[in-house]
Amino acid sequence: MRFDRKWPVAIALLAAIILLASCSKKKKPFLFLPLAEGGSGTSLPIGDGSTPASEDQSANAEIADQTGETDFNFQTTQEITVDVTITDPNGPVDGAIVNITDPDQGGISVFQGVTDENGNVSGQLTIPTTSDELELVVQVGETVATQPISTDNLIGIDRDIEFTQPTDATQIADADADGVPDGLDYYPQDATRSSRLIYPAGGVSVVAFEDLYPTAGDADFNDFVVQVKNEEDRDAKGQVVRLRGEYRVLARGAGYKHNLFLNLPGHGVAHIVVRDGAGQVVADLTRSLSSFEALPVFPKSIDYFANPAMGSAALFDSSVLCPGMCNVSEGSQYVKGYTAEVEVIFEEPAPTLSAAPYDLFIYVLNTQKQIHFPGMVAGATDPYIDANGFPWALKMPAEWNWPLEKKHIESGYPQFKSWYESRGATNRDWYLQTTPESSDNLYRYFSRSPIAAYVLQYGLSHQSLLWAFVSVMLTGLIVLLFLKGRSEFEA
Secondary structure, rough: OOOOHHHHHHHHHHHHHHHHHHHHHOOEEEEOOOOOHHHHHHOOOOEEEOEEOOOOOOEEEOOOOOOOOOOOOOOEEEEEEEEEEEEEEEEEOOEEEEEEEHHOOOOEEEEEEEEEOOOOOEEEEEEOOOEEEEEEEEEOEEEEEEEEHHHHHEEEEEEEEOOOOOOOOOOOOOOOOOOOOOOOOOOOOOOOEEEEEEEEEOOOOOEOOOOOOOOOOOOOOOOOEEEEEEEEEEEEEEEEEEEEEEEEEEOOOOOOOOOEEOOOOOOEEEEEEEOOOOEEEEEEEEEEEEEEEOOEOOOOOOHHOOOOOOOOOOOOOOHHOOOOEOOOOOOOOOHHHHOEEEEEOOOOOOOOOOOOOEEEEEOOOOOOEOOOOOOOOOOOOOOEEEOOOOEEEEEEEEOOOEOOOOOOOHHHHHOHHHHHHOOOOOOOOOOOOOOOOHHEOOOOOOOHHHHHHHHHHOOOOOOOHHHHHHHHHHHHHHHHHHHHHHHHOOO
């Protein structure tokens, strides 16, 4: 039998092209601002990492980051304030791009803003508590400076960066004239927004509630379970101007009924689309609101806003969103719950927001009680921590399989106990850690291959690694085809 050698050669060429394409990206020169004792950085010349550039440009960084212990409130994400000032010998640098990325989330941007006439940009960012280090990237014209930021007990980023030579922040291509070059502007034709931030970077969060407040529950955290995706649009100053959320009801292991609400500051326009389990639109409404407090996530109609009230018949409750004891029993067929898409357009850039998914809470119709995440109410004692030291609500910044009915969360996630007993100091990724035995106590909704897990966690931010993996797989296929073809040829 004749062996056609064209196919292995073609596949080999394809693998080589992919690998070369992933490794041939041009890298811009950068300036590394190293951390130094006493908070001042040491100057280094611009270079490509090994060879100094011809321009004698350097910079110093004065670091006054705020660190300290924060109250443990069962949160799996942390909020960090940002205050960065850029100067050169001529004074404050207006129009410098300040970007902060998270290498532990595949290098995704967690903050971006443009300095004002005082050379300053400020705001806040949210990252998982599992992130160990961030990277500060400052771009002024063609000059790019980077510096690592340790997240150990980090509360606020406070840095003054001084370039020793005059800089030129002139941008060549900026179609909407917002100060952000088109190459870094997610909305290059819209001057009101320039960046889009996704929470979490991996794609989805899962929020789980116990509903017996103020009585302690059974800690299976499946009374009401919702998958959440959040996006923020920010302007050139790093302020939130739009917010989007997608909410998918995953489970309901309770006899009580619930409404889902979202507390946000400010006012403006809300657009909400609700779909049933089959994907059919059952509500589509837009409303200008004087307040975003207690914004319903699953309204039935615009009539709700004429007489807003928790428990209103104009809202979908959880008995409709996921009927019966929904997706909490082992071996039960999965029931698709309702989904809602919510977009909020702020009339004015939003003041400080809490960490995504923000103040998302349920109202229990049977008890007429609200249930919030811990830490949402200021005071000497947190009303949303029960007598056993447990919360009634948890959020996980990742795909998370919830416990089966009457299965304590510790039976499904063995590291949960050590995490909360250490007050978050150890086992910060407890929600990702299971064993074959503990997994038997979970409703296995999320399951994925290693490749899918990589893409969901990092997207395409690590393209060279992804393409290298694909190339290796193609090479393996070449070898298999070659051996198979040779054996057929010899036969």
